[in-house]
Amino acid sequence: MIDLHAHVLPGVDDGPKEPADALAMARKAWADGIRTQFATPHTLNGAYTTPRSLVLRKVAELREALREEGIGLELVPGGEVHVHESILDLLASGELPTLADRGRHLLLEFPFERVPGVVPDLLFRLRLKGVTPVIAHPERNDELQSSPKGVESLLRQGAWMQVTGGSFTGDFGTAARDLAFLLLDLDQVHLIGSDAHGVSWRPPLLAAVRDVIVRRAGAERARRLFEENPRRILEARPRGAGGGGMPAAPAR
Amino acid sequence: MEESELGLRDYLRVVLKRLWVVVTVVTLFFVGAAFQTWRTIPMYRAASTILIERQTPRLTTLDELYKSTAASVDFYSTEIRLMQSRSFAERVAARMAAAGSGGGAATAGAVQGALRVSTVENSRLLSVTTEGTDPKLITEINNAVVDAYIEDALARRVGDVRALTTQLAKEAEDLRKKLDDGERSLQEFKEKNKLATLGEQANVVSTKLDELASGVTAAEKERRSLDATLDALKQVPADDPKILTFLEVRENLGIAALRTEEGKLQQDWNEAAKKYRPKHPRMIALQSRLETVRKAMVAEVKNVIDGLRARYDAALRNEEKTRQAFEAQSGAKLANDRLATAYASLSREVETTRALYQNLVKRIQEAAVTSSVDANNVSVVDRALQPTVPFRPQPGTNMTLGLVLGVVLGVGLAFLIEHLDNSVKTPEDVDTALKLPYLGHVPMMEGKSDEKDRDRVAFTDVKSHISESFRGIRTAVLFSAPAGETVRTVLVVSSGPREGKTTTSINLAIAMAQAGNRVLLIDADLRRPRIHKAFAADDAIGLSSLLVGESTLEEAAQKTDVENLAIMPSGPIPPNPSELLGSQRMREVLARARERFDRVVIDSPPVIAVTDACVLAPLVDGVVLVVRAAHIGRDVVGRGRDLLRAVKARILGVVLNGISQRRGGYYYGAYDYSYYQSEDAAGGGGKGRSSKRSGAAAAAAVDKEKA
Secondary structure (H helix, E strand, O other): EEEEOOOOOOOOOOOOOHHHHHHHHHHHHHHHOOEEEEEOOOEEEOOOOOOOHHHHHHHHHHHHHHHHHHOOOEEEEEEEEEEOHHHHHHHHHHOOHHHHOOEEEEEEEEOOOOOOOOOOOOOOHHOOOOOEEEEEOOHHHHHHHHHHHHHHHHHHHHEEEEHHHHHOOOOOOOHHHHHHHHHHHHOOOOEEEEEOOOOOOOOOHHHHHHHHHHHHHHHHHHHHHHHHHHHHHHOOOOOOOOOOOOOOOOOO | OOHHHHHHHHHHHHHHHHHHHHHHHHHHHHHHHHHHHOOOOOOEEEEEEEEEOOOOOOOHHHHHHHHHOOOOOOOHHHHHHHHHHHHHHHHHHHHHHOOOHHHHHHHHHHHHHHOOOOOOOOEEEEEEEEOOOHHHHHHHHHHHHHHHHHHOOOOOOOOHHHHHHHHHHHHHHHHHHHHHHHHHHHHHHHHOOOOOOOHHHHHHHHHHHHHHHOOOOOOOOHHHHHHHHHHHHOOOOOOOOHHOHHHHHOOOOHHHHHHHHHHHHHHHHHHHHOOOOOOOOOHHHHHHHHHHHHHHHHHHHHHHHHHHHHHHHHHHHHHHHHHHHHHHHHHHHHHHHHHHHHHHHHOOOOHHHHHHHHHHHHHHHHHHHHHHHHHOOOEEEOOOOOOOOOOOOOOOHHHHHHHHHHHHHHHHHHHHHHOOOOOOOOHHHHHHHHHOOOEEEEEEOOOOOOHHHHHHHHOOOOOHHHHHHHHHHHHHHHOOOOOOOOOEEEEEEOOOOOHHHHHHHHHHHHHHOOOOOEEEEEOOOOOOOOOHHHHOOOOOOOOOHOOOOOOOOHHHHHOOOOOOOOEOOOOOOOOHHHHOOOOHHHHHHHHHHHHOOEEEEEEOOOOOOOOOOHHHHHHOOOOEEEEEOOOEEEEHHHHHHHHHHOOOEEEEEEEEEOOHHHHHHHHHHHHHHHHHHHHHOOOOOOOOOOOHHHHHHHHHHHHHHOO
């Protein structure tokens, strides 16, 4: 399994404090069947600013530690970027952490209570720059919970939807669970992330979630959500590296 | 004013348009009414009126009197039921047979069937009607019914009184017996208890009882007084001088004498003591006499007390005796009282019975009088007259009703049809209702489930009817411009969503490309773009990115597998499509596209929902309005047309989309099919626009020239 969303880098955000904690999380993730994990620390959310360079350094350090400990988990750089007026500037100057550091997919976080009015414009501008926005846990957003139609306009603008695994198991309340299943049933989910923050509190576990999804939508869909779509992000060609680039549409 | 006139004219137009509906319905109803009238057997009706004075039932049985329930049965409905009863009908029939009227047709069943009885509102009248096909018979029946009823009513009333009198007489007899018994037992009671002078005896007993009561009180008082005196005397010793305070002691004559003597002796003793010594014999003698007197006094006091005790005993005995006598007398009085009560009860009962009996006797006398006076309370107000005109059918009313109903329903039906038929579905509708040129139609695509195939049918299935119809539309579009002008840029719009404008624009572009022109198809529906899906193209770069300067025309316009056709996808969906489409850059993009391509076809969002199409319309040579046949109201299409006209757009005409084979069969077989068949053959036809046929031929010729 590939976990698209996890706070595993020690000491950068509200994830693990010490490298030892990060290693414990990695062991747990490995034991759960997670083989690849995107390290997506918070940035631009008002509390943490994690520039791309820091993410890359921390990922390199943790990779080294994992290798020394003999943990097979493959770590991929990324970032959970909160809606912010400087996103486009930072993207242009190469300081924004993108998924797999390819500059093609941006894990975008909304405030939990609403969808900011600038989002349509922001998505348009990101797409103009060849960046596919990946909306982090839309099912936990109050506004989308009360009007799920909002997801459709995000999809029309070319955004992907990343649902938190725990939402399916009710960890974020019934509203989040209901919307998660609604999106799954409408085939409007593209990616699943654990959104792990620690070993015991919000741990990096996805196997149970995959079972739920297999039962609900079938093994083929689960494979798409946990393997195929994340792999498209991993294998995306950097923009300007020749050709028309990757097709933006996720696997259907 | 003008509007209402217009409205009226509109109504008139609808009625005239659907005149055959109105006429048919009116004729149907009129003929129906006539037939119904003709079919109906004439019915006659005879009517009479009876007055019934309702008699308040003064004659009641005792039971009813006691219950005091005003048994308020609905009198009139009872009478009506009586008249409608079978037995009554039989009596009427028998009566008529006896009188020889009715010609034997007046059976009980005929009477019952013909007869209707009803009350006349707020009156004491009954209306008796008879209906039937024979006016003479029903008149005779009617009169026979009235006569029989009056006779019946009289008989019934006399019978009532007789029965009642008999009943009352029997009850009177019973009461008489009861009264006799009561009086007898009262007398027996009197005799048995010797109550001849019941009142006097009661007085004697009562006086004696009073005397005894006061005797008891007096005796008790004396006894108590003596008892108290004795008790007090017991407290004082007999030789104590204090004993003299008691009246009984002081006033005792013996004691009084002794006291006098004692006083004298004491005086003697006091004088002697002055002269003599105590031991002197005279002194001793005096002392001894004094003591003797004193002893005698003590003895006398004791006697007095004994006397008192004896009196006390006597008083006590007297009291007891008197009390016994009183109690005996009390018992006697109680017995006497009881007898008096029983007697009073008995005599009251006798009095009641007597009063009832007298009342009943009076009633019997009254009944006898009433029966002879009030029996007849039914009278005839109007007798039935033989009717001359049947009451049913009424040809005038029937025909008028048929006519009015026919007109109302006919016009209603006409409007209903007009209302249901509001959608645009034929070329005539385009012409008459929309007043727009007709460019052609697209048959409904059946059996093509793959959306991609359907969207590009002109490419995937070149020989199909559908592809042919798109080629026809292409021709019509190109020839819809005034002479001397060419249509280089075409905007495809529709009033509402799902009318087929994207399919039309794709296939129109393909048809143009197939004619050899270099064609660019632009997806200007920046809200729900679809063209990139039909061509499986990437929409990351397209019109929007071109408009914001993120890409060039060369990047945005992508080649396709259709020869001569390039598409420009929408690009990323912008937040403000109308602004982008209305920008100066859009004009520049169109100008450059004109330079590089022969034809530009632009797909846009629905015209009514958003302004995008209206923003684009003035920038192009012509607008094609796509209408899904039998799907959308004329008013809606008209609104879209008006919006386009408001921005000075040149509307080339209408494409009717989705005409089903069945519904469109008329156009196919009779006209259009041959029209398309002729296209290939009409190679170098004339250039005039007098007919569609020659127009199509000319278009083909133009295409060939260009190629």
